[in-house]
Amino acid sequence: MKFNIITIQEHPSSNLYIKENYKELEENTVLNVVNQTNGRGRGQRKWEAEPGKNLTFSLYLKPQINSNQIPLISLIIGASLYNTLSKYIKCSIKWPNDLMINDQKVGGILLESVFSDHLEALICGIGININQINFPDDLIIKATSLKKELAIDFNKDDILNQFLVEFELLYRDFLLGNNQFLKICKENNYLINKEVYYDNKKIKVIDINENGNLVIEDNGQTKELYYGEVTLNKVYKGENDER
Ligand code: BT5
Numbered sequence: 001m002k003f004n005i006i007t008i009q010e011h012p013s014s015n016l017y018i019k020e021n022y023k024e025l026e027e028n029t030v031l032n033v034v035n036q037t038n039g040r041g042r043g044q045r046k047w048e049a050e051p052g053k054n055l056t057f058s059l060y061l062k063p064q065i066n067s068n069q070i071p072l073i074s075l076i077i078g079a080s081l082y083n084t085l086s087k088y089i090k091c092s093i094k095w096p097n098d099l100m101i102n103d104q105k106v107g108g109i110l111l112e113s114v115f116s117d118h119l120e121a122l123i124c125g126i127g128i129n130i131n132q133i134n135f136p137d138d139l140i141i142k143a144t145s146l147k148k149e150l151a152i153d154f155n156k157d158d159i160l161n162q163f164l165v166e167f168e169l170l171y172r173d174f175l176l177g178n179n180q181f182l183k184i185c186k187e188n189n190y191l192i193n194k195e196v197y198y199d200n201k202k203i204k205v206i207d208i209n210e211n212g213n214l215v216i217e218d219n220g221q222t223k224e225l226y227y228g229e230v231t232l233n234k235v236y237k238g239e240n241d242e243r
Contacts, residue, residue: 001028001168001171001172002028003028003029003030003059003164003168004026004028004029004030005029005030005032005160005164006025006029006030006031006032007032007033007034008031008032008033008034009033009034009035010033010034010035010036010037011033011035011036011037012036012037012038012039013033013036013038013039013040013125014031014032014033014036014039014056014057014058014125015040015058015110015112015123015125016040017031017033017058018031018058018060018121018123019112019114019121019123022060022114022120022121022123025060026060027060027061027062028059028060028061028062029059029060030057030058030059030060030160030164031057031058031060032055032056032057032160033056033057034051034052035051035052036049036056036127039056039125039127040110040125041108041110042097042110047108047110047125047127048135048136048139049127049129049132050132050134053129053130053131053132053145054127054128054129054130054131054132054145054156055126055127055128055130055156055159055160056125056126056127057125057126057160058123058124058125058126059077059123059124059126059167060121060122060123060124061073061121061122061123061124061171062119062120062121062122063119063122063175064118064119065119067113067115067119070111070113070119070122071096071111071212071226072174072179072181072212073111073122073124073171074096074097074109074111074124075093075095075096075181075182075185075208075212076167076170076171076174076181077109077124077126077167078093078095078096078097078098078099078109078181078185079093079170079180079181079182079184079185080163080166080167080169080170080171080181081093081099081107081109081126081128081163081166082099082184082185082188083166083170083184084159084162084163084166085099085101085106085107085128085146086188087162088146088150088154089101089146089149089150091106091188092188092189092190093184093185093188093189093190094190094191095185095189095190095191095205095208095214096212096214097109097110097111098190099128100190101144101149102144104141104142104143104144105129105142105143105144106128106129106143106144106145106146106149107126107127107128107129108126108127109124109125109126110124110125110126110127111123111124111125112125126163128146128159128163129143129144129145129146129148130145130146130147130154130156130159131145131146131147131153131154131156132145132147132148133145133147133148146159170184179210182208182210182212185208185212186207186208189205189207189208191205191214192205192206192207193205193206198216198218198225201218203216203217203218204216204217206222209224211224213225213226
């Protein structure tokens with residue numbers, strides 16, 4: 001598996017670039033944007049990145065999988081990010097798409113897909129805060145970066161290359177029908193045993209199951225939450241804590 005890295009200086013969004021150009025790109029292209037000016041999160045949310053300080057890139061994948069397996073790719077990326085960042089610092093995976101250091105977000109994942117009668121493009125956008133130490137007011141308490149935590153400058157290209165090594169291992173393993181990534185997600189589950197809000201109800205997170213769904217306890221009953229079905233936007237601390 002060869003990842004072909006293309007770096008461009010400036011673009012509104014690496015995901016958007018791939019969406020508009022994937023027909024001309026090779027499968028497994030990595031599009032790395034140095035200054036992403038209008039980064040996107042899920043729904044209408046934005047991904048902020050100070051020019052040149054962070055990694056904002058997207059992978060263009062074309063796996064032969066069913067649409068119900070797509071959320072697993074988010075977990076594979078989460079586990080690969082965990083394997084990359086945990087060499088430097090203690091971190092954990094917040095299902096389904098965030099990387100956390102303590103209680104702050106250091107990375108986010110945005111999957112988008114293009115379907116015709118089959119999956120034409122799976123666009124996996126990844127933002128990792130690397131050398132940014134000042135964040136806008138609305139992010140000060142919820143965002144962190146490697147440099148903010150460790151007070152050292154990181155080489156972004158090194159982190160990208162290390163991520164691709166980790167991702168290749170877990171993605172290949174998955175394409176062979178295995179799920180090494182799941183163990184990593186289960187063992188480093190930021191939400192485990194936490195009470196979170198879902199649908200304005202307080203629920204408790206128990207596990208992540210074989211299908212990559214979040215197992216929760218709601219009023220004494222065990223249930224599963226699917227990717228995309230919910231936004232776990234309040235980790236319960238007895239106060240408002242919107243993402
Ligand atoms: C995500 O969305 O976390 C997915 C972020 C994906 C960003 C990458 S960068 C490369 C690629 N190209 C794109 O255009 N996007 C992808 P979500 O779970 O919806 O979280 C978004 C929320 O995270 C925002 O509403 C903010 O509260 C917060 N946020 C924004 N920028 C952040 C940052 N740099 N660090 C931590 N949190 C941030």
